[in-house]
Amino acid sequence: MDRFRYIDRSGSNAEKYTLRKKLFGSETVEPMWVADMDIATPECVIHAVQERLLHPVLGYEIMRDSAFEAQMQWVNDHHGFSIKREWLSYSPSVVASIGCAIRAFSEAGDEVIVMDPVYPPFYSQVRNNGRQLILHPLKQDREGKYRFDIDMLRSQITPKTKLLLLCSPHNPVGRVWSHNELEALGEVCLEHNIRIISDEIHSDIVYAPYRHIPIASLSLELLENTVTLMGPGKTFNMAGFSISTVCIASEELRAAYDEEVHRLHWGEGAVLSHVAFESAYREAGEWHQEVMAHLTRNRKMIERVLTDHSTIVFHKPEATYLAWLDCRALGMGNSELRDFFVHKAGLGLSPGLSFGREGSGFMRLNFAVSTAVLENALTGLSKALRDA
Ligand SMILES: Cc1ncc(COP(=O)(O)O)c(C=O)c1O
Structure with missing residues (x-):
């Protein structure tokens, strides 16, 4: 059943x-x-929240290491990406993290590559933060598979291009980017010193025989050049908990990103979300x-x-x-x-x-x-x- x-x-x-x-x-x-x-x-999530409510104080809390470790284990088991605890931090929203990363790694007037079509906040986060959009059209091949065009992408890059917003897997076209595609994309970004912000919120809703590959897992260089955004919202149908994580391996990028987060002061999240997050990754x-x-x-x-x-x-x-x-x-x-x-x-x-x-x-x-x-x-x- x-x-x-x-x-x-x-x-x-x-x-x-x-x-x-x-x-x-x-x-x-x-x-x-x-x-x-x-x-x-999942019932385990509801139970974890009910259990937490047996304690009568709902004051400030930070996410336990064990919660991050549950996600690290999940990502390793499902996507073969081995994450260190210190790379991860809490975020109330993947979209908010995209905004933070845009501000941390570029300046007003800089250009950000976004593939069209894509989840609408990709555009608004670039525009609302005073950056310029470089729209890269995704086109269908003969089989109807959406592709980016690496030569065209190269030709769109200018000295002001600082970031690529990657949706992986892609909403709305449903692509799981292949190893070769991600490698080619990563190579161009490394050549031009373009940081990658990879929104991987859909990475657990993947159909066989496809497999999600976190772009940061492809090489050490890409690990150091990428901000990976993940969360349990789609995977376990718990978007209402407003909880996700940001994974940044590079110390330098992490410091710049953390500075932006401090400016916003979004804190460490909600007590009920913390327990919900841990139980989902551990038990669901x-x-x-x-x-x-x-x-x-x-x-x-x-x-x-x-x-x-x-x-x-x-x-x-x-x-x-x-x-x-x-x-x-x-x-x-x-x-x-x-x-x-x-x-x-x-x-x-x-x-x-x-x-x-x-x-x-x-x-x-x-x-x-x-x-x-x-x-x-x-x-x-x-x-x-x-x-x-
Ligand atoms: C690609 C993508 N990123 C982010 C989100 C939303 O994430 P959050 O609610 O954590 O901001 C969605 C929701 O549909 C999405 O499709």
């Missing part, structure tokens, strides 16, 4: 429901946008495997249904529970496409254009839902496509 439970989150304060009216103008649309799951957070391995099996089945169901419809092209993601639907053959503009999904299919998805120019004509569907919800959503979509 599955060790996880599907939860109907309507009526809870889940963002995917509470923002429906604002985003889609409808309270009835099936929300399949924000990247969390309709699956109960089987839960995670079963969730992966479920997501694999859902991914297959989308493929099966959409092969019947030539107007939406779907390539199974190598990672993430996000389906990147190529709807260009429908011949609709972006707002018409959004309206089609909301009003004809009854689905609230993330518009591709919100991930950048290269996302025009695409929609992103979160399939970390129950089989029944997904079946229903795909039936609605199939009917809307037939009527279109």
Whole structure:
């Protein structure tokens, strides 16, 4: 029996429901946008929090070494990346850490490479911190696999280019970057003294036979040149705990990053998050495997249904529970496409254009839902496509 439970989150304060009216103008649309799951957070996490609450004082605490060690063990076991305790620090948010790293390792007016399409805060963190975006378009090859173009990337670099924001695995296109791809990217960055900020929050939602490779694990030089951002939010469906970690091996980079963190004074995090984090990494391995099996089945169901419809092209993601639907053959503009999904299919998805120019004509569907919800959503979509 599955060790996880599907939860109907309507009526809870889940963002995917509470923002429906604002985003889609409808309270009835099936929300399949924000990247969390309709699956109960592992029981061991809930128990750890309940147990902590038996102590009546919830004062300041710092994260225990044992919590960091639980994550180090997980990352070593799953990704073969051996991390030292002193490289890790707490962060309340991967996105906030991206902002901190941008400020720590570049100056106003410097350029930051961002691949388009990508998770929208990548753009806003660069812009809002007064840096310049260098947009590197990801393009699909003949098999529909998204690739970056290393020669083009080289030609985009100028003396002001200081950082690369890497999304690995990639949201929204679902790529797990291969050893060769990461090596080529790393080489260019090392040649031009460009620091790498690698957001690896999706690294545990990877489908066989793909394997996530932390770019920092490729060589000593890349280890010294990279800031790796990881967290349990996606892996164990516990984004509401606002807890993640930053891994910086280079003492020099770590000192610069820590200075930024002190300026912000975000502290050491919440007591309940600390225990939740440790128990997830230590005890939720089987839960995670079963969730992966479920997501694999859902991914297959989308493929099966959409092969019947030539107007939406779907390539199974190598990672993430996000389906990147190529709807260009429908011949609709972006707002018409959004309206089609909301009003004809009854689905609230993330518009591709919100991930950048290269996302025009695409929609992103979160399939970390129950089989029944997904079946229903795909039936609605199939009917809307037939009527279109
Ligand atoms: C690539 C990526 N990075 C970061 C986040 C959010 O991380 P946090 O909530 O820790 O800021 C998300 C959430 O969807 C994401 O997809």
